[in-house]
Amino acid sequence: MDKLDTLRLFVRIVERRSFVRAANDMQVPRSTATDAIKELEARLKVRLIQRTTRVLAPTLDGEAFYQRCVRILADIDEAEHAFSGALPSGLLRIDVHGAMARRLLLPHLPAFLGRYPDLQMHIGEGDRWVDLVREGVDCVVRVGELADSGMIVRRLGEMAEATAASADYLARHGVPMTPAGLDGHEMIGFVSSRTGAVLPLEFTVDGKAHMVTLPARLTVTGADTSAALACLGFGIIQAPRHRLDHDFASGALVEILAPYAPASLPVSVLYPHSRQLSPRVRVFVDWLVETIGAGQAGAAIAGHAGPHRHA
Numbered sequence: 001m002d003k004l005d006t007l008r009l010f011v012r013i014v015e016r017r018s019f020v021r022a023a024n025d026m027q028v029p030r031s032t033a034t035d036a037i038k039e040l041e042a043r044l045k046v047r048l049i050q051r052t053t054r055v056l057a058p059t060l061d062g063e064a065f066y067q068r069c070v071r072i073l074a075d076i077d078e079a080e081h082a083f084s085g086a087l088p089s090g091l092l093r094i095d096v097h098g099a100m101a102r103r104l105l106l107p108h109l110p111a112f113l114g115r116y117p118d119l120q121m122h123i124g125e126g127d128r129w130v131d132l133v134r135e136g137v138d139c140v141v142r143v144g145e146l147a148d149s150g151m152i153v154r155r156l157g158e159m160a161e162a163t164a165a166s167a168d169y170l171a172r173h174g175v176p177m178t179p180a181g182l183d184g185h186e187m188i189g190f191v192s193s194r195t196g197a198v199l200p201l202e203f204t205v206d207g208k209a210h211m212v213t214l215p216a217r218l219t220v221t222g223a224d225t226s227a228a229l230a231c232l233g234f235g236i237i238q239a240p241r242h243r244l245d246h247d248f249a250s251g252a253l254v255e256i257l258a259p260y261a262p263a264s265l266p267v268s269v270l271y272p273h274s275r276q277l278s279p280r281v282r283v284f285v286d287w288l289v290e291t292i293g294a295g296q297a298g299a300a301i302a303g304h305a306g307p308h309r310h311a
Helices: 003-016 019-026 030-044 060-084 098-115 167-173 223-231 241-250 279-293 298-302
Strands: 049-051 056-058 090-096 119-125 139-143 152-159 161-165 189-191 201-205 208-212 237-240 254-256 265-271
Touching: 003 019, 003 030, 003 060, 019 030, 056 060, 060 279, 090 098, 090 279, 098 119, 098 139, 098 279, 139 279, 152 279, 161 167, 161 241, 167 254, 223 237, 223 241, 237 241, 241 254, 265 279
Parallel strands: 090 119, 090 139
Antiparallel strands: 049 056, 139 265, 152 265, 161 237, 161 254, 201 208
16 A cells, blocks of 8 residues: 555545544555554554553654645645646535435436546435545535535535425315414424424514424424324424425325425535545535526425434
């Protein structure tokens, strides 16, 4: 293994906290990875990685060396692609909510992968918080206002939402005309994957956000299940407007409180500082901006079936 590959391996080991996972990422035997790091430590005359039976972490010297390696490798990758004109290659790991992946990414992937034939992709599905560096994920696509995570955030667009219930439910409970008229109503509770709490309904009243938490006989962690239960008459939900268009058209659901619709949610892509110059990440993020931000995929954004607030 040459010096550059050894540095890439070392960076991956630190990020993945595992020789096995890093070796798999680099497509080399575990024994090769172990020997390469031993040789690197011998050459530098410092211990870079602290290994116990339960924990693998960089030493203080290892952390400093890792930071230098990240910058060096990013500069090398950028320079190579800038001067050689070579297309990005290798494995790109992303994480995106399953419904968004199906509605937003998959229809456009043939064009993207056709443009970059040497790229491979792993698509993880979820709306939980992902430790990008530790889990070896290059970037994630998320909906909602984001807490300060130290990640690079690039805004892609916005997603409009609607409030809905079935005609049968409204016949039994009445049609609320304002958020104040929701007394006696029920909602299908969506449980935040981040906090474990049921997310409230949100309405815009006099230009300000107004939260309402209704009794919830049923709580869920899946957006598709939430919509299905709403169609069966179990309560009120909020979801992306285009996600509900088909149910509105068929009469399975009825939009309510449209004048008080919640504010649109931002759609963003996040990636670690250590990957900000990766050619793979750069072309993927640029493609997302091109595909989503240009407006041609506005309906796809709104088709995201995730929770109505950030989870």
